[in-house]
Amino acid sequence: MVPVSYYLILSGILFSCGVIGFLIKRNIITIFICIELMLNGVNLSFVAFAAQWQHLSGQVFVFFVMVVAAAEATVGLAIIIAVFRTRETLNVDHVNLLKL
Amino acid sequence: MTPSLHLWLIPILPLIGAAINGFFGRRLSRQTVCAVALTFCGAAFLMGLYVAARFSSLELPHAEYLGHWIRSGNFMVNFEFYLDQLTLVMLLVVTGVGFLIHIYSVGYMWEEGGFYRFFSYLNLFMFFMLTLVLAGNYLQMFIGWEGVGLASYLLIGFWFTKDSAASAGKKAFIVNRIGDFGFLIALFLLIKHFGSLNFSQVFSSIAQQPAETAGVGLLTSIGLLLMVGAAGKSAQIPLYVWLPDAMEGPTPVSALIHAATMVTAGVYMVARSHVIFEHAPNALTVVAIIGTLTALFAATIGIAQTDIKKVLAYSTVSQLGYMFMACGVAAYSAGIFHLMTHAFFKGLLFLAAGSVIHAVGGEQDMRKMGGLRQYIPWTFMTMTAATFAIAGFPPFAGFFSKDEILARAYEANPAYWFIGVTTAFITSFYMFRLWFMTFFGDYRGREAAQHSHAPAHGHGHGGHGDPHESPMIMLVPLMILAVLSVIGGWVGIGGRFEHFLSPVFGEGATAVATEALSRSTEITLIVISVAAAVLGFYLAYVLYLKRPELPQKIADSLGGLYQAVVNKYYVDEIYADLFVKPLVDGSTRILWHGVDQGVIDAAINDTADGARHVSDSARQMQSGNVRSYAGWVAVGGAVIIAYMIWMGVR
Numbered sequence: 001m002v003p004v005s006y007y008l009i010l011s012g013i014l015f016s017c018g019v020i021g022f023l024i025k026r027n028i029i030t031i032f033i034c035i036e037l038m039l040n041g042v043n044l045s046f047v048a049f050a051a052q053w054q055h056l057s058g059q060v061f062v063f064f065v066m067v068v069a070a071a072e073a074t075v076g077l078a079i080i081i082a083v084f085r086t087r088e089t090l091n092v093d094h095v096n097l098l099k100l
Numbered sequence: 101m102t103p104s105l106h107l108w109l110i111p112i113l114p115l116i117g118a119a120i121n122g123f124f125g126r127r128l129s130r131q132t133v134c135a136v137a138l139t140f141c142g143a144a145f146l147m148g149l150y151v152a153a154r155f156s157s158l159e160l161p162h163a164e165y166l167g168h169w170i171r172s173g174n175f176m177v178n179f180e181f182y183l184d185q186l187t188l189v190m191l192l193v194v195t196g197v198g199f200l201i202h203i204y205s206v207g208y209m210w211e212e213g214g215f216y217r218f219f220s221y222l223n224l225f226m227f228f229m230l231t232l233v234l235a236g237n238y239l240q241m242f243i244g245w246e247g248v249g250l251a252s253y254l255l256i257g258f259w260f261t262k263d264s265a266a267s268a269g270k271k272a273f274i275v276n277r278i279g280d281f282g283f284l285i286a287l288f289l290l291i292k293h294f295g296s297l298n299f300s301q302v303f304s305s306i307a308q309q310p311a312e313t314a315g316v317g318l319l320t321s322i323g324l325l326l327m328v329g330a331a332g333k334s335a336q337i338p339l340y341v342w343l344p345d346a347m348e349g350p351t352p353v354s355a356l357i358h359a360a361t362m363v364t365a366g367v368y369m370v371a372r373s374h375v376i377f378e379h380a381p382n383a384l385t386v387v388a389i390i391g392t393l394t395a396l397f398a399a400t401i402g403i404a405q406t407d408i409k410k411v412l413a414y415s416t417v418s419q420l421g422y423m424f425m426a427c428g429v430a431a432y433s434a435g436i437f438h439l440m441t442h443a444f445f446k447g448l449l450f451l452a453a454g455s456v457i458h459a460v461g462g463e464q465d466m467r468k469m470g471g472l473r474q475y476i477p478w479t480f481m482t483m484t485a486a487t488f489a490i491a492g493f494p495p496f497a498g499f500f501s502k503d504e505i506l507a508r509a510y511e512a513n514p515a516y517w518f519i520g521v522t523t524a525f526i527t528s529f530y531m532f533r534l535w536f537m538t539f540f541g542d543y544r545g546r547e548a549a550q551h552s553h554a555p556a557h558g559h560g561h562g563g564h565g566d567p568h569e570s571p572m573i574m575l576v577p578l579m580i581l582a583v584l585s586v587i588g589g590w591v592g593i594g595g596r597f598e599h600f601l602s603p604v605f606g607e608g609a610t611a612v613a614t615e616a617l618s619r620s621t622e623i624t625l626i627v628i629s630v631a632a633a634v635l636g637f638y639l640a641y642v643l644y645l646k647r648p649e650l651p652q653k654i655a656d657s658l659g660g661l662y663q664a665v666v667n668k669y670y671v672d673e674i675y676a677d678l679f680v681k682p683l684v685d686g687s688t689r690i691l692w693h694g695v696d697q698g699v700i701d702a703a704i705n706d707t708a709d710g711a712r713h714v715s716d717s718a719r720q721m722q723s724g725n726v727r728s729y730a731g732w733v734a735v736g737g738a739v740i741i742a743y744m745i746w747m748g749v750r
Contacts, residue, residue, distance in 0.1 A: 023731050096724035 007048035014041030028080050028090045032073075039069050105151055107164050107181035107234055110191070113144045114226035121223065125216025134206045137219035141202045141226055145195040152188060160184050160603060161300070163236055170239075174295055180236030182299055186604045189436055190233040190368055193443045197360045198226050200577035204451050205352040207574035208458060218258060218350065225251035229361055233368065238287050238297040241369070245283065245333065248362045249276045255357060256349040268345040275342040279332015283369075286325035293318055303375040311379045323376050323383025326369065327390065334366025334420045337394045341672055343417055347409040351454030354409060359416050360447035364439045367423040371432040374605055378430065388428020388512070392519050395421030397669075399526040403533070404655075404665040407464045408453050411534050415490065416446055418523060422505055425516055431508035433601040437592050438501035444588045445489035445498055448581035452483035455574055456538060459567040460545050466537040473539040475567040478575050480539050482582040487535045489585040491528035492633040499630070500589030504598075507625055517625070521632050528636025536644040543567070 018038030025031050043062045050058025084090055117140030125133050166179035202222060209218050228251055232244025249272075257269030287297060294302050312319050330336070335343035346358045357363070370377065370387060377384045398417035405411045419442050426435030457464055459476045473480040489496035492503070502524060510517035545567070569575075591597050643651050655662045664670065721732070 019734055023727055023734065026727070092726040095726065 004048050004052045008045055011041045011045040011048065014038075014044065017041075026091050026093055028083065028092055028095075031092065032076055032080065035076075036069065036073070039065060104164055105154060105158075105162070105183070107151070107183060108166055108179075110144050110147045110151075110195070110234060111227050111230035113140045113147065114223040114230065116140055118220045118223035118227060121216045121220035125220055128216060130210070130215055133216045133219055137223055138199075138202055138206070140223060141195075141199050144226060144230065145199040148191045148195040151183065152192060155188055158183070163300070165236075175291060177237060177239050177297055179240065180298070181234045182236035183234070184604050185601050186368075186371060186436060187233060189440060189601070191230070193440050194226070194229050194233055194361050197443050197447050197581070198229070198356055200580055201352050201356040201360070201447065201451065204355075204454070204574050204577040205350075207571045208352050208454055209350060212350070214258070218255075221251055221254045221258070222353075222356070225255070225357060225362070229365070232365055237299060238290065238302070241372075242283065242287065245329075245365060245369075246280065248357070248365060249273060249280070249333070252276075252346070252353075252357050252362055255353040256346045258350055258353065259348070262348070265348040268342075268348040272342040272346050275339050276332045279329045279339055282325040282328025282332070284329075286322045286329065289318065289322050289325070299372070306375050306379055309379060311381060313381055316382065317380075319376055319380040320383045323373075323380040324386060326373055326376065327383065327387050330366030330370050330424070331390060332366075333369075334363050334424070335394075335417050336366070336390050336421065336424060337397060340394060340398065340417045341675060344410055344413040344668070347407070347413050351409065351450060351457060354413070355447045355450030355454065358413070359450050360443040363416065363420060364423070364443065367420065367427060367435055367439050370424070370427045371436055371605075374427075374430075374432050377427070384428055384430065386428075387424055388509075388516060391421045391424025391426075391428050392509075392516050393421070394418065395425060395523045396519050396526075397421075399523045399530065400665060401668050402530040403526065404662065405530075406466055408456065408466050408469070408534060408538065409450070409464055411466075411530060412446070412449050412453060415449075415527065415531065418527060419446065419490070422502065422520065422523070425509055425520060426505040429508050429512035429516065431505065431512075432605045433598040434501065434504040434508050436601060437597050438498075438505055441489070441497035441501040441585075441588050444581055444584040445486040445496075448482060448486040448578060448585050449490065451574070451578055451581065452479050452486060455479040455570040455578065456483075458570050458574070461567075463545060466534060468545050469538045469543070470541040470545075471539070471543040472567055475543070476569045478569060479578065482575075482578040483535070483539070485582040485585045487531050489589075491531050491636060492524055492629060493637075494630060495586070495589070497585050497587070497589035499633075500592040503626055503629055504592060506629055507622060510621075510625055521629055524629055525632035525636045528633040529640050530636075532637045532640030533644050536640055540645050541648065 015038050018034045018036075018041060021034035021037065022031055025034065043065055046058045046062045046065070050056065050062075080090070083095060087095060089095070117136050120136050120140075121128070121133055125136075128136070161182060161184040163183070164181040166181070168176065169179050170177040202219075205218065205222065209215055212218065225248060228244045228247025230244070232241055232248060235241035235244060253269045253273040256272050257266050259265045260269075290297060290302055294305050296302055296305075306319065309319070316324070328339075332339045343358060343363065347354055349358070377387065395418045398414045398421060402411050402414035402418065405414060419438070423435040423438050423442070426432070426438060455476065456469065456472060456479060459472065459479065460469060463469065485496065489498040492499045494500075506517055506520045506524070509520050643654075667673075723729075
């Protein structure tokens, strides 16, 4: 039996990778992937705890997260395509129209 | 209890006319506007006649109560109308002359822009003037008093795109405000000491008090403050300066407001308050002195004016001075008599002058007129009647009223009489000067027109061709007023007018008066005043018809004195230096630059600057960079987690 702490450390590493990638990457697609990475890092911790406590709610929660992530991916990709069409760039630093 | 005459209808009718023309006049045709204005003004006149017809059957004074207005503790003010002989005279003069001038205005203003506005204001004026005349208490009178000031302001500035007209309107309004201030304080004193503003209540409680013969007591103060108000409204020294400038308004306005009716409101008010003045002889003396001085002072200025309306304006100031002189020697009925005849002949003079101005295409300078009697014979004839009336030739109207005043002044103090006769002589001189310069000699307008093609006033009549007679609609009011100027004074023969007013002013005073002067003295006085008028006529004849080169020589030999008269004794300049300039400078330097810009504006600007500086630095956070926002979110999340861990550890 692998101790739960291993899963949590892996989950933390995945989440941190997501955060760091989100902060340092400029390409919107990459940023998007980083968001998925963070979500899945969190999912891992949910299932780890669910296994530890023999409780189904953790598993169920993961399904919810996946559904939301799928929906988010659809909307997000649509936005990305719209941004690319109008701005002809995928660099987030150039998407700053709201700035004064 | 006498039956109600619905006196409230009299002022309300013109108000309805003013409202219709004011709100909808822009969309109505000129004919409709005229019909509305004339109908409502005429209806008021008919009501006036109806009141006059029912007058003998009334129990006087007749008061009509409409409702409460102010009720505060024991102090009450009602909406009420008050009718006695004095009111009736004023009512008929105001509605009658007012209606004639309305008719005349149709012709005079026909080609002007803002036609409906003019008639709306004119009807509004009638409303306020009738409110003033019919008021049953001082506060209601004050509404009318302020309202006629407003109408006067609006009408003086009728051609508001002209700078001089706009500022003349403001001047009239502001100078009147000074007088109104005095009037208001007098009202406050009345409220404080008598607890009422109702005429009959105030007068009956004052009548029980002894007269204040020495010093300045309560009644004297009230009298003097009322006189301040009257001096403002009726253009007496020292507040007369607005009236000559008020000639910037259309000529019918000058006739109606600044000659016949509004400016006599002060005289009416003093006569109405005669009980107060009778109990304050010192205040009455001040009234007489102010009136006498104004009469002389304004008449002398009138000699050297070249603008036909300015001559008439100073003449109005001077004649108002006569009325105050009469009130000041307690000859109120003589003052009101002169008020009435003056309304006829001065209204006529202004209307005829308007007709002259109309004829010569907007020119007002008498030096560019002359010989007009062959071009405009009807205007000439009516103006002649008015000129003889104001100069005091028998049997014209002015003779009777002026003679009455002079006789009563002689009886009170021969000094008043002497100045009065001198003024009568000067009046006759400058009026005939105007008459000769305008109607006799050769027409001087053509050369003048060749020298300068620009029309002198933005009048829109077009100054081309020979002078032309005015249309019938303007001439008929002139003729009616001319007839009144001739026969209007006959009501005073044998003291009938005085007797009619005696219930208001007291039978006793008049009875003594007629006894006091012996028949021979009276005849001597009449002869002297007629001689003064004839002398003025002769002098004007010599100077302005026989030897037209003489006036210039005389003017040159007088030098500085003549300059002073031409420049109206520099009174406007003195007032400007004494009051206006310090006020403007003080306002500019201290209030504007100091308080407004230095304190108020500075505080607001500094607050705004501070806010901008703070937000400039705070703004840096909102970089617009998506990743920096994400960074902030991450930092925030990290801080919260760190806090939770730390709290958990504890």
